[in-house]
Amino acid sequence: MQYLVSVIDDKTNSGTPDEMAAIDVFNDQLEAEGHWVFAGGLSSPSSATVIDNRDGQALFTDGPFLESKEYMAGFWVIRARDLDVALKLASEGSKACNRKVEVRPLLGE
Amino acid sequence: MSEVEVRQAITRAHHEEWARVVASLTRRFGDLDIAEEAAAEAFATAVERWPTHGVPPNPGAWLTTTASRKAIDRIRREAKRDDKQKAAQMVYDYPPEPLGPIDDERLRLIFTCCHPALAMETRVALTLRMVGGLTVPEIARAFLVQKTAMAQRITRAKAKIKAARIPYRVPAAEELPARVSGVLAVLFLVFNEGYLATGSDTDPVRHDLTAEAIRLTRLIRTLMPDDGEVTGLLALMLLTEARRTARVSASGELVPLDEQDRGAWDAALVAEGHRLVRERLAAGVAPGRYQILAAINAVHTSARDVRDTDWSQVVALYDQFVRLDPSPIIALNRAVAVAELDGPDVALAAVDGLEDTLAGYHAYHATRADLLRRLGRSQESRAAYDKAIELAGNTAETAYLTRRRDQLG
Numbered sequence: 001m002q003y004l005v006s007v008i009d010d011k012t013n014s015g016t017p018d019e020m021a022a023i024d025v026f027n028d029q030l031e032a033e034g035h036w037v038f039a040g041g042l043s044s045p046s047s048a049t050v051i052d053n054r055d056g057q058a059l060f061t062d063g064p065f066l067e068s069k070e071y072m073a074g075f076w077v078i079r080a081r082d083l084d085v086a087l088k089l090a091s092e093g094s095k096a097c098n099r100k101v102e103v104r105p106l107l108g109e
Numbered sequence: 110m111s112e113v114e115v116r117q118a119i120t121r122a123h124h125e126e127w128a129r130v131v132a133s134l135t136r137r138f139g140d141l142d143i144a145e146e147a148a149a150e151a152f153a154t155a156v157e158r159w160p161t162h163g164v165p166p167n168p169g170a171w172l173t174t175t176a177s178r179k180a181i182d183r184i185r186r187e188a189k190r191d192d193k194q195k196a197a198q199m200v201y202d203y204p205p206e207p208l209g210p211i212d213d214e215r216l217r218l219i220f221t222c223c224h225p226a227l228a229m230e231t232r233v234a235l236t237l238r239m240v241g242g243l244t245v246p247e248i249a250r251a252f253l254v255q256k257t258a259m260a261q262r263i264t265r266a267k268a269k270i271k272a273a274r275i276p277y278r279v280p281a282a283e284e285l286p287a288r289v290s291g292v293l294a295v296l297f298l299v300f301n302e303g304y305l306a307t308g309s310d311t312d313p314v315r316h317d318l319t320a321e322a323i324r325l326t327r328l329i330r331t332l333m334p335d336d337g338e339v340t341g342l343l344a345l346m347l348l349t350e351a352r353r354t355a356r357v358s359a360s361g362e363l364v365p366l367d368e369q370d371r372g373a374w375d376a377a378l379v380a381e382g383h384r385l386v387r388e389r390l391a392a393g394v395a396p397g398r399y400q401i402l403a404a405i406n407a408v409h410t411s412a413r414d415v416r417d418t419d420w421s422q423v424v425a426l427y428d429q430f431v432r433l434d435p436s437p438i439i440a441l442n443r444a445v446a447v448a449e450l451d452g453p454d455v456a457l458a459a460v461d462g463l464e465d466t467l468a469g470y471h472a473y474h475a476t477r478a479d480l481l482r483r484l485g486r487s488q489e490s491r492a493a494y495d496k497a498i499e500l501a502g503n504t505a506e507t508a509y510l511t512r513r514r515d516q517l518g
Contacts, residue, residue, distance in 0.1 A: 081276075083275045
């Protein structure tokens with residue numbers, strides 16, 4: 001089972017050196033324990049472009065799909081046996097990056 | 110066997126076996142929704158068959174077997190619709206879980222229903238449905254929400270448990286303390302639903318629910334003997350349960366504390382409750398809500414006559430409680446004690462201040478009605494009784510309120 005752990009923040013790329021070091025330690029732990037799938041930081045929503053090509057005529061819109069004060073500033077995709085394991089890892093991730101995080105299961109296996 | 114006896118057997122089986130059937134099916138099929146639906150179908154089948162075929166010698170085993178067949182039927186039906194899902198559903202790759210510190214199927218079910226990733230109101234609803242076996246309308250009534258909203262809440266919860274894979278197990282020892290307090294809140298609500306059962310066709314006191322809440326709280330106490338709140342909740346339940354038979358008259362009417370035959374209280378339960386309260390006092394740790402409530406009940410049950418009640422002690426304990434939890438319902442209960450200590454006029458002023466938040470709560474109107482009656486304001490008292498009767502869901506309580514109203518001069 002895979003879970004998306006979104007990092008919630010009102011700015012991006014704002015990690016302090018201490019936070020970045022803690023994130024590195026956490027990432028190493030994810031790898032060592034077999035939970036690591038993928039992770040990344042995101043640049044700010046103002047750099048986003050929304051594309052709608054449902055009718056074959058791609059329409060580009062500048063900016064994010066949803067405007068909000070807080071948004072996804074980064075993420076992990078982790079592999080975990082169940083939600084208890086995912087919540088425990090996400091709690092450690094939240095501590096490491098010093099931000100709120102949200103856990104959502106990915107569909108299917 | 111007469112029709113009445115069969116109906117009683119079905120009711121008894123429902124009270125005794127529902128949680129066990131749901132728990133064992135959830136374990137076997139790994140899906141709460143399937144377990145709940147199959148359990149409900151099995152009981153419906155019992156209602157159909159038992160009157161003509163007779164009550165089976167082991168109703169629990171019959172219900173579990175019948176429910177399992179229903180579950181397999183449903184899984185096959187769905188598998189035909191979607192072959193891929195078939196593979197996923199028939200071969201549940203549920204690795205054997207290491208046995209937790211408590212080996213009880215129903216506790217597994219409780220910890221799943223009380224999982225911290227679910228909202229508190231959802232945990233209560235789910236526990237009452239899955240463990241308590243209450244119907245959705247009964248639960249909706251207990252929490253003053255619409256049936257459809259309650260049904261949706263339960264459906265969403267089951268979907269989340271499945272989609273997010275909330276595990277079906279008793280948490281490991283290191284996670285237990287945090288998980289237990291969530292369970293206690295739910296068990297207390299289950300106890301209260303048993304203690305003041307709702308529904309015009311329901312017994313005013315559902316001993317099965319109070320007994321089940323006590324049984325599970327005892328189990329948790331065996332596991333965590335040093336947790337003050339577990340002990341406090343058990344003491345509170347025992348001291349409340351001790352008064353159960355004195356609380357409803359032969360004619361099915363609620364008997365308030367000051368009118369109860371104190372000789373009819375269960376002395377063994379009172380003694381056990383008092384022993385637990387003393388144990389917590391001796392621990393010298395600041396008490397939580399259940400310990401305070403248990404202490405209040407210990408004061409009441411220590412008075413052999415209502416006139417011997419140490420009301421200043423009761424009010425002092427409520428003051429402590431209000432500091433911990435400034436909720437209007439606690440303020441309402443405090444006012445009841447204040448009426449005894451400082452008089453009904455002082456209490457009424459405090460109660461009137463709670464109207465904004467408690468206008469939809471029958472006990473608010475019942476308390477006002479009683480205070481107004483004691484102040485000789487009959488007309489206002491009658492109106493408050495009317496409102497309380499309209500809102501009360503418990504048959505014994507309605508009977509009591511109606512008599513009180515009709516006695517007004």
